[in-house]
Each structure stands twice: as structure tokens, then as C-alpha cells.
Amino acid sequence: MKAGSNERMNQQLFLKQVPAGIAGPDDFEVQNNPIPELVAGQVLIESHYIGVDAALRLIVRDSDEFLFRVKPGDLVHGSVAGQIIASKNSEFAEGDYVLVSGGVQNFTISDGAGLERCDINQAPLGAWLGGFGVSGLTAYFAITQVCKPQPGQTVLINGAAGAVGSIAGQICKLAGAKVIGLTGSAEKCAWLTDDLGFDVAINYKDADWYEQLEAAAPDRLDVIFDNVGGVILDRSLKLIAMRGVVLLCGSTSQYSQETMVGPNNYIWLGTMRASMQGFVVFDYADQYAQARARMAAWIKAGLLKTVSYEIAGDVDVFPQAFQALYEGKNLGKMLVKLPAA
Numbered sequence: 001m002k003a004g005s006n007e008r009m010n011q012q013l014f015l016k017q018v019p020a021g022i023a024g025p026d027d028f029e030v031q032n033n034p035i036p037e038l039v040a041g042q043v044l045i046e047s048h049y050i051g052v053d054a055a056l057r058l059i060v061r062d063s064d065e066f067l068f069r070v071k072p073g074d075l076v077h078g079s080v081a082g083q084i085i086a087s088k089n090s091e092f093a094e095g096d097y098v099l100v101s102g103g104v105q106n107f108t109i110s111d112g113a114g115l116e117r118c119d120i121n122q123a124p125l126g127a128w129l130g131g132f133g134v135s136g137l138t139a140y141f142a143i144t145q146v147c148k149p150q151p152g153q154t155v156l157i158n159g160a161a162g163a164v165g166s167i168a169g170q171i172c173k174l175a176g177a178k179v180i181g182l183t184g185s186a187e188k189c190a191w192l193t194d195d196l197g198f199d200v201a202i203n204y205k206d207a208d209w210y211e212q213l214e215a216a217a218p219d220r221l222d223v224i225f226d227n228v229g230g231v232i233l234d235r236s237l238k239l240i241a242m243r244g245v246v247l248l249c250g251s252t253s254q255y256s257q258e259t260m261v262g263p264n265n266y267i268w269l270g271t272m273r274a275s276m277q278g279f280v281v282f283d284y285a286d287q288y289a290q291a292r293a294r295m296a297a298w299i300k301a302g303l304l305k306t307v308s309y310e311i312a313g314d315v316d317v318f319p320q321a322f323q324a325l326y327e328g329k330n331l332g333k334m335l336v337k338l339p340a341a
Contacts, residue, residue: 010035011315013076013104025319028076035107043115044086045100045108048341049310051079051129052321052334054162054252076318078104079134081118081125082340097125099133104318106338122296123306125341130333131306132292132299135163138249138281140291143171146279147223147245151176154217156236157198159227161188163308163333164249166196168225170304173197177223180216182209182232184328191331196305210235220244220272228252230261237265246276252326307332314339 009032016029038044070077080103084096089112092098097118102108118125123132130136149155155172159165160181169179169192180200181192189201200216202209213236220241226233229251240246246269251260269276284291298304309330311321318336325334 008035008107009033010105010107012106013078013315013318015070015072015074015076017072023319024323028319030316036109038086038088038109041089041111042109043084043089043092043112045080045082045098045102045110045115046085046340047080047082047102047106047108047338049081049126049129049338050104050315050318050336051081051133052318052325052336053079054325055250075103075105077101078318079129080105080108081128081133082108097128099128104315106315106340122292123299126308126310126335126337127306129335130163130308131167131304132295133333134281135333136167136295136306137284137288137291138279139164139167139171140295141281141284141287142225142247142249142279143168143175145284146277147172147225147247149175149177149223152178153222154178154180154219154241155223155225156213156217156221156239157181157225157227158232158236159183159250159252160192160198160201161328161331162227162252163330165225165227166192166307166332167304168249169198170196172223172225173199174298174303180213180221182213182228182236188328188331204232214239223247225249226251229263234263234265237263237268240268240272240274242272242274244272244274246274248276248278308335309333310335310337312337 012031014029017027019027080100084092084094087094091112099116100108100110118128149172155177157165157169160169161183169181172179179198181198182202182204189203192198192201202212221239222241222244224236224246226248227250321336
């Protein structure tokens with residue numbers, strides 16, 4: 001294909017309006033636009049998979065408080081795993097598989113900055129957006145570099161069936177800890193214990209979920225790995241152990257709220273001499289290769305599972321997938337699998 005020809009058009013997703021509540025199909029607009037000609041130094045990437053991330057809801061708000069805000073009329077942000085189909089850049093060849101933060105579209109033109117090659121011998125291409133990508137790396141570094149669970153300790157993973165939580169729990173098990181997962185359905189609870197090896201899984205929609213958690217952690221929680229914030233985090237804090245660690249990885253319960261609410265039970269941090277800290281995986285970018293090598297060895301040995309939930313279709317199914325993510329339909333990483341895959 002000649003870039004810029006009319007043989008193919010680029011299907012792209014734009015934000016139509018600021019969502020109220022969880023974003024739905026009416027908040028987005030699909031456009032088909034021509035692909036510009038490549039110039040020297042550029043490559044053309046055809047998207048195979050698009051990652052669907054809950055944090056997108058945080059930046060499609062009517063607020064300038066957050067970095068990378070997406071406004072009505074802007075291309076929707078999204079990470080893509082795809083293949084280079086045309087290259088005028090000596091660093092990249094046609095056929096290379098890469099990750100690119102190119103937005104929700106079929107084709108991305110890049111000057112090569114920020115592109116990351118994907119070795120599909122280490123993991124399938126889709127996994128590079130999930131358990132072997134930023135989600136998995138987030139879990140890996142948060143657990144191994146910050147939380148550092150020890151044999152005999154007890155770890156709580158909030159949002160345990162998601163892309164990050166499902167990997168974090170498995171890594172905690174590899175460290176010898178007891179792992180409790182909080183998730184949103186009986187099906188997910190069974191998946192966590194039967195397939196991923198969690199010791200206990202609790203449905204937070206149960207009226208007595210806190211009492212179940214209390215019973216499962218008689219010696220309190222040495223680590224709280226939090227992806228959800230809100231009431232779940234707040235009540236969990238009452239069970240933090242002496243000198244425990246609370247890691248703030250995400251806050252999915254708050255992303256669509258007009259007014260965000262923080263924890264009221266922070267007094268337990270002082271009482272128990274515990275620490276709470278935020279975490280951003282990009283601080284460890286220079287160590288990604290070593291982490292992936294270790295994770296690949298775990299995968300090969302059957303000690304780590306990277307799971308994705310794929311919705312097949314074109315760019316126009318992304319809003320459906322985003323809505324399904326917030327409805328808790330996914331086990332592991334939510335992906336849109338495009339026709340090119």
C-alpha cells in the first residue's frame with residue numbers, strides 16, 4: 001500500500017462530548033480519514049490490538065487538572081500493538097512489531113520516538129499491551145520494588161481480576177505470601193482461586209465482604225495493593241498491619257466521579273506506623289527489559305499467566321469495550337482485537 005493513497009482510509013475515534021458518568025457510545029465519534037504520505041524518518045504502523053484502560057475516563061473530564069486531557073474533537077488516547085507496514089526510518093523495518101501510544105485508530109504515523117519493539121517469541125503481541133506490557137510491568141515493579149511481600153505475610157489485592165491486579169497477585173504468590181483478592185463477581189472469585197492460585201477471593205458486592213476479609217486476614221494485612229480507591233480502600237485501611245505498606249496503583253471507583261473522595265480511615269496508618277505511597281511504572285523504564293526477561297521465564301515455567309479479554313471488531317467497537325470494562329466484564333486486560341490481527 002502506498003501511504004496517502006485512497007486504497008485504505010484510517011478509521012479514527014474522536015471524543016464527541018464530555019461524558020456524564022461512565023462514557024458511552026454517544027460520547028464518541030468515528031471518522032474515516034486519508035493516510036498522509038510518509039516523509040523521511042517516519043514509519044506507518046497498522047494497529048492489531050488497542051488497549052482499553054480505565055484511566056481514560058480520568059482524562060476525558062471537563063477539567064484541566066489532569067495531564068494529557070482529551071477534549072471534545074480530540075483523537076482518543078490509546079496504546080496500540082501493531083506492525084510496521086511502511087518505513088522511511090533506518091531504525092525500523094517493515095514487519096517489525098511495535099508498541100505505540102498512537103491513539104485509537106487503525107494506522108499511526110510515527111517518527112520512531114517512543115516506539116518499543118515487541119518480541120513475539122517472548123509473548124504474543126496482544127500480551128504486550130497487558131500482562132507483558134505496562135499493566136504487567138506495573139504489577140512487577142510495584143510488588144518487587146515497593147511492596148516486597150515476604151513469606152508468611154498477607155497481601156490484599158483490590159481490583160484483583162483486572163489487568164494489573166491479576167498479575168500482582170500471582171507475583172505475590174511467587175514471593176510466598178498469602179494473597180487475598182477483592183473482585184466483583186462469583187465468576188471472578190472462582191477464576192482467581194482456581195486458575196491464578198489466589199488463596200482467597202471475595203466478592204466486594206457481598207453485603208458482608210468486610211467481615212469475610214477480616215476472617216481471611218486474622219493477622220491483619222501487611223500489604224494493600226489498591227486499584228480502586230473509594231470505600232474499598234477506606235475500609236481496607238482498618239486492617240493494615242504494623243508497618244504495613246499501602247500502594248496506590250489506581251482509583252477506578254473515582255475516575256467517573258465529579259468529586260473525588262479520599263480515605264477517612266487514614267488514622268490507621270499512623271496507629272500502625274504504616275506507609276501509603278503512589279506509584280507510576282514509568283519511573284522504572286530503564287529496567288523493562290530485565291523485568292520482561294524474568295517474567296518470560298515465569299510464563300515459560302507455567303508460574304505466571306497473562307490473561308486478556310478480547311472484543312473483536314474495528315475501531316468503532318472501542319466505546320463498547322470501554323463500557324464493558326467499567327461493567328466488569330473482563331478477566332485480565334481488556335483489548336480491542338482489530339481486523340489486522
